[in-house]
Amino acid sequence: xxxxxxxxxxxxxxxxxxxxxxxxxxxxxxxxxxxxxxxxxxxxxxxxxxxxxxxxxxxxxxxxxxxxxxxxxxxxxxxxxxxxxxxxxxxxxxxxxxxxxxxxxxxxxxxxxxxxxxxxxxxxxxxxxxxxxxxxxxxxxxxxxxxxxxxxxxxxxxxxxxxxxxxxxxxxxxxxxxxxxxxxxxxxxxxxxxxxxxxxxxxxxxxxxxxxxxxxxxxxxxxxxxxxxxxxxxxxxxxxxxxxxxxxxxxxxxxxxxxxxxxxxxxxxxxxxxxxxxxxxxxxxxxxxxxxxxxxxxxxxxxxxxxxxxxxxxxxxxxxxxxxxxxxxxxxxxxxxxxxxxxxxxxxxxxxxxxxxxxxxxxxxxxxxxxxxxxxxxxxxxxxxxxxxxxxxx
Amino acid sequence: xxxxxxxxxxxxxxxxxxxxxxxxxxxxxxxxxxxxxxxxxxxxxxxxxxxxxxxxxxxxxxxxxxxxxxxxxxxxxxxxxxxxxxxxxxxxxxxxxxxxxxxxxxxxxxxxxxxxxxxxxxxxxxxxxxxxxxxxxxxxxxxxxxxxxxxxxxxxxxxxxxxxxxxxxxxxxxxxxxxxxxxxxxxxxxxxxxxxxxxxxxxxxxxxxxxxxxxxxxxxxxxxxxxxxxxxxxxxxxxxxxxxxxxxxxxxxxxxxxxxxxxxxxxxxxxxxxxxxxxxxxxxxxxxxxxxxxxxxxxxxxxxxxxxxxxxxxxxxxxxxxxxxxxxxxxxxxxxxxxxxxxxxxxxxxxxxxxxxxxxxxxxxxxxxxxxxxxxxxxxxxxxxxxxxxxxxx
Numbered sequence: 001x002x003x004x005x006x007x008x009x010x011x012x013x014x015x016x017x018x019x020x021x022x023x024x025x026x027x028x029x030x031x032x033x034x035x036x037x038x039x040x041x042x043x044x045x046x047x048x049x050x051x052x053x054x055x056x057x058x059x060x061x062x063x064x065x066x067x068x069x070x071x072x073x074x075x076x077x078x079x080x081x082x083x084x085x086x087x088x089x090x091x092x093x094x095x096x097x098x099x100x101x102x103x104x105x106x107x108x109x110x111x112x113x114x115x116x117x118x119x120x121x122x123x124x125x126x127x128x129x130x131x132x133x134x135x136x137x138x139x140x141x142x143x144x145x146x147x148x149x150x151x152x153x154x155x156x157x158x159x160x161x162x163x164x165x166x167x168x169x170x171x172x173x174x175x176x177x178x179x180x181x182x183x184x185x186x187x188x189x190x191x192x193x194x195x196x197x198x199x200x201x202x203x204x205x206x207x208x209x210x211x212x213x214x215x216x217x218x219x220x221x222x223x224x225x226x227x228x229x230x231x232x233x234x235x236x237x238x239x240x241x242x243x244x245x246x247x248x249x250x251x252x253x254x255x256x257x258x259x260x261x262x263x264x265x266x267x268x269x270x271x272x273x274x275x276x277x278x279x280x281x282x283x284x285x286x287x288x289x290x291x292x293x294x295x296x297x298x299x300x301x302x303x304x305x306x307x308x309x310x311x312x313x314x315x316x317x318x319x320x321x322x323x324x325x326x327x328x329x330x331x332x333x334x335x336x337x338x339x340x341x342x343x344x345x346x347x348x349x350x351x352x353x354x355x356x357x358x359x360x361x362x363x364x365x366x367x368x369x370x371x372x373x374x375x376x377x378x379x380x381x382x383x384x385x386x387x388x389x390x391x392x393x394x
Numbered sequence: 395x396x397x398x399x400x401x402x403x404x405x406x407x408x409x410x411x412x413x414x415x416x417x418x419x420x421x422x423x424x425x426x427x428x429x430x431x432x433x434x435x436x437x438x439x440x441x442x443x444x445x446x447x448x449x450x451x452x453x454x455x456x457x458x459x460x461x462x463x464x465x466x467x468x469x470x471x472x473x474x475x476x477x478x479x480x481x482x483x484x485x486x487x488x489x490x491x492x493x494x495x496x497x498x499x500x501x502x503x504x505x506x507x508x509x510x511x512x513x514x515x516x517x518x519x520x521x522x523x524x525x526x527x528x529x530x531x532x533x534x535x536x537x538x539x540x541x542x543x544x545x546x547x548x549x550x551x552x553x554x555x556x557x558x559x560x561x562x563x564x565x566x567x568x569x570x571x572x573x574x575x576x577x578x579x580x581x582x583x584x585x586x587x588x589x590x591x592x593x594x595x596x597x598x599x600x601x602x603x604x605x606x607x608x609x610x611x612x613x614x615x616x617x618x619x620x621x622x623x624x625x626x627x628x629x630x631x632x633x634x635x636x637x638x639x640x641x642x643x644x645x646x647x648x649x650x651x652x653x654x655x656x657x658x659x660x661x662x663x664x665x666x667x668x669x670x671x672x673x674x675x676x677x678x679x680x681x682x683x684x685x686x687x688x689x690x691x692x693x694x695x696x697x698x699x700x701x702x703x704x705x706x707x708x709x710x711x712x713x714x715x716x717x718x719x720x721x722x723x724x725x726x727x728x729x730x731x732x733x734x735x736x737x738x739x740x741x742x743x744x745x746x747x748x749x750x751x752x753x754x755x756x757x758x759x760x761x762x763x764x765x766x767x768x769x770x771x772x773x774x775x776x777x778x779x780x781x782x783x784x785x786x787x788x
Binding site for chain 1 (some may be wrong): 761783
């Protein structure tokens with residue numbers, strides 16, 4: 001419906017979507033959450049003029065991964081756009097994926113002399129060892145249309161490049177249990193042939209490795225057919241993120257990914273400033289809140305929130321028409337993981353009711369004018385508050 | 395979606411779903427509801443540590459029957475699983491229903507000497523008279539594959555047993571108006587034949603009854619095809635209820651129905667305790683709240699709530715991982731009937747935000763972290779809070 005309501009032109013309003021990754025939490029001390037404990041004078045100032053609420057990324061009680069969480073924030077119903085693991089791994093590691101390419105997630109594994117899998121994760125080798133082996137392997141396959149890149153420990157991302165549409169009957173080669181042979185692709189299609197060739201080189205190059213002497217492949221996936229964010233919402237968007245995963249998801253929906261001169265949030269804000277004239281939608285990703293929550297380090301999560309708060313005036317000084325501040329999912333420190341809890345959100349603009357919540361916290365946002373709503377509808381509010389939507393019906 | 399996210403094994407958490415039938419109400423005195431007036435010290439204690447909210451069993455403004463209300467609580471969208479009246483009547487009265495059987499609801503009725511219906515409800519004969527007549531009739535049909543059982547007043551439940559799939563073109567025999575002939579089945583299929591035979595025996599056996607000299611049949615229905623609760627949610631469930639209706643609905647979704655040594659709530663709690671080691675999902679049904687509301691007896695409803703509250707510590711002492719306390723629909727005493735009002739709910743677990751509501755009441759629960767949500771999504775929350783779900787997407 002939104003598509004038909006988008007104003008065609010003449011709108012120059014600017015929207016900033018700030019994602020504090022894993023923002024929501026649960027009580028950790030004296031019954032208070034990380035957001036409640038954190039001192040956030042700058043956020044507190046704008047809350048009275050903001051619409052607040054909570055959003056649910058996937059469904060009631062469902063814990064979202066970062067992929068679905070961000071897709072929802074970008075206005076895509078994540079239950080309708082399930083993104084293969086291979087593609088997220090590849091994009092996440094910064095590999096380029098073309099429209100006909102096939103991606104996969106790889107595990108370095110140990111096989112015995114007969115070829116049976118002895119350890120599906122090659123004893124979880126160290127990342128440094130992975131990088132070294134992957135370089136050697138890259139060298140050996142440099143004439144093949146294949147890109148590979150190390151992930152953490154035994155993991156790697158792979159892209160099999162094709163310059164035209166190819167059939168694919170590929171299934172995971174990982175047999176899922178030790179003591180079995182890998183299930184190698186048997187098809188006569190180009191994709192199966194290329195992967196067989198790749199695997200035979202892998203076997204030769206890695207044969208003397210003690211642990212990582214083979215690769216198991218999982219989650220074969222192509223670039224999904226997904227309408228670009230810019231076309232869907234008539235916006236010129238960019239993404240300012242540091243971690244490859246979030247750059248990857250932004251790329252997936254066709255946002256322009258901007259590189260910063262460094263990895264600090266200060267660097268990201270400098271990028272925001274210098275790109276201010278060139279776009280009208282800015283996705284600004286702040287990672288520290290999630291990492292701290294995942295580590296169960298609530299003090300770090302609190303200080304990450306406070307650090308973000310200290311940068312808020314710089315963002316405000318750009319005078320955006322609409323700022324949304326929220327998370328892609330909750331990551332309560334006490335759970336050390338993502339969770340299903342609704343994520344607090346604040347929308348600052350000239351056209352809010354306001355004065356419903358005292359602060360941007362889980363409990364205060366429950367009182368807000370936005371209520372509890374599906375995350376993928378947030379974009380409606382951003383477009384509305386930036387006056388980019390026509391009236392529905394006469 | 396839930397199905398793909400269920401953890402396969404290794405989860406031993408225990409969930410107790412306590413249904414205080416017809417829980418929600420409306421102001422009855424000094425602007426306060428039954429829940430607001432009731433003194434519930436034990437409920438009050440756990441509310442601070444609970445997630446609260448309100449749920450809507452069928453749709454906004456729709457008053458649910460007990461069947462849809464419970465189906466929704468069990469995680470089935472009640473608009474997609476409409477259960478025939480015959481099956482609820484039969485299961486509700488405790489009749490056994492096989493996979494090929496056909497059930498019906500019967501009314502004792504009065505017909506004149508030509509066979510025309512004079513009174514569709516046989517003057518609402520007393521239940522005792524019904525029982526007596528039904529016994530006589532049971533005796534007369536003992537060689538036929540038919541089970542019948544008395545309901546209240548003029549009602550009865552019937553099951554026509556078949557040991558293989560049979561066609562059925564059966565329609566209600568009740569002509570819906572007095573002065574008309576009953577519409578007897580005319581088909582040549584086995585079901586129609588059996589029912590014609592049954593009705594001719596009825597006519598003979600009851601011919602001397604003053605009022606109940608015939609039976610009208612309505613709501614022919616087979617056992618619905620419904621995936622069992624245990625398979626749908628990977629749980630081992632049991633139901634602890636006293637009234638046949640609720641046992642029936644629990645049976646319908648494949649829960650194991652446990653019998654208590656008596657009909658008091660104390661007896662039900664003893665059953666809960668002795669079954670504690672054998673299941674991981676316990677549906678505990680408390681009827682008194684609804685009966686009192688239906689009678690418009692708000693004092694009795696208040697004392698029923700208070701009586702339940704006095705048993706709560708015994709349930710808590712079992713240390714369940716998740717307790718949900720709610721109703722299947724509201725039954726305001728001032729309406730003397732079920733109503734469409736959202737039903738307050740509380741979920742007690744380690745992973746709640748809490749401190750949003752002061753008490754389990756209609757008004758306080760509106761402030762809670764669960765918001766207002768469809769009843770059939772409650773199961774998502776119960777599974778989430780008991781850590782039985784994987785993350786959605788990477």
